[in-house]
Amino acid sequence: MSSHSILIYGAANCEIAGALDFELNRITQINQPDVKIFARGYLFNNSCMSMYRRFKGLKDNVQEVTQGGMHEYFYNGAETIKTCELKMSTSSEKALEDFLNEGVQRLMDDEIILILIGQGNLDGMFMDFLQNPAFYMPYENIFKIINQCFKGKIKKLHLIIDVSNWHNVYMPLCLTRAHFIDTIFIYERSRPLSIFPICNWIEGVFDRECHWALLTYMNWGGYKVDSHPLWWGLCKNKWDEYVQFPSARSFEAFYTVYKKVVLHKGIHKNIYSKELRKRGIAHCTYMTAKEIKDYFDTEYFSSRYGDEVDKWLNELKICTDYYK
Helix, strand or coil: CCCEEEEEEEEECCCCHHHHHHHHHHHHHCCCCCEEEEEEEEECCHHHHHHHHHCCCCCCCCCCCCCCEEEEEEECCCCEEEEEECCCCCCCHHHHHHHHHHHHHHHCCCEEEEEEEECECCCEEEEECCCCCCEEEEHHHHHHHHHHHHCCCCCEEEEEEEECCCCCCHHHHHHCCCCCEEEEEEECCCCCCCCCCHHHHHHHHCCCCCCHHHHHHHHCCEEEECCCHHHHHHHHHHHHHHHHCCCHHHHHHHHHHHHHHEEEECCCCCCCCHHHHHCCCCCCCECCHHHHHHHHHHHHCCCCCCHHHHHHHHHHHHHHHHHC
16 A cells, blocks of 8 residues: 555553553654554553552663543644543543544545554453453454454454563464454564554655565564464364373474464564463453462562552552542
8 A cells, every 4th residue: 555544552551651652652753644643542640650660570661651541643644633631541342442433434544554552461451450450351352343343444454463461372363253354463572561663663664665564574573473264273273182182292283383374583482381271262351469460470570579469459549549
């Protein structure tokens, strides 16, 4: 496509609020006449963000937020219109659906690039600590919404997903149900809270002889995912056999198929952990205190937080209630 239409949805009622705020604000500096952008970010207030600094794995990476709330940006190729709702609100499934529907109407294009940014776990993403208990959207629900909002309205959808942790089999399996998805790239963060560099990416991949999707995979670490449903059906069958009868032989049978549909370039991670084998697609949307502790352990490699997480959650509830 000669022009490029981009939708950006970032949910950051969590520790990435400062990083998302910084990236979205840079949209006001873009000068790309052939690019249209509609972006929305849900952001924690700084008072709530500062509470994360008690955690050793986070204090050096947490960035400040200019203003909490819901921020929207619309760039038409010439200028950016920014609007802010300073009252913090949750990034719900209904909010995501409304944003995507509005985005299709605003961009009025038959080919769209959708960028999704949020914290996550093996079951879902868009973790939201504004709610009590903490909330996230299951992958199955997210991609069902995407299917409903875009099906029959556009010809091609390109997905860039930036999530801190994901299930490398069941998450992309959900995507195969939307046949209009053309390319999928899952960004791999170089360090905690270092989210997808939206504006550097826009400046680096368009107006080149090489296709922007190939340049994305070449220049940014992550996973290039083939969304062909037949391959993923076979991949899931082999994965299920491996989960049920774990062995070197069953893993090799799975991996022979998997490496045909997922190409990785970036920091090596052991994605075939024992925890990954136990978890499938979840339908629960709320996290228990134990799951939140496990989340901190997985994300920031520390099991020392213990009672500190309980204390933090109680104080965070007081802060978020004030800004709701």
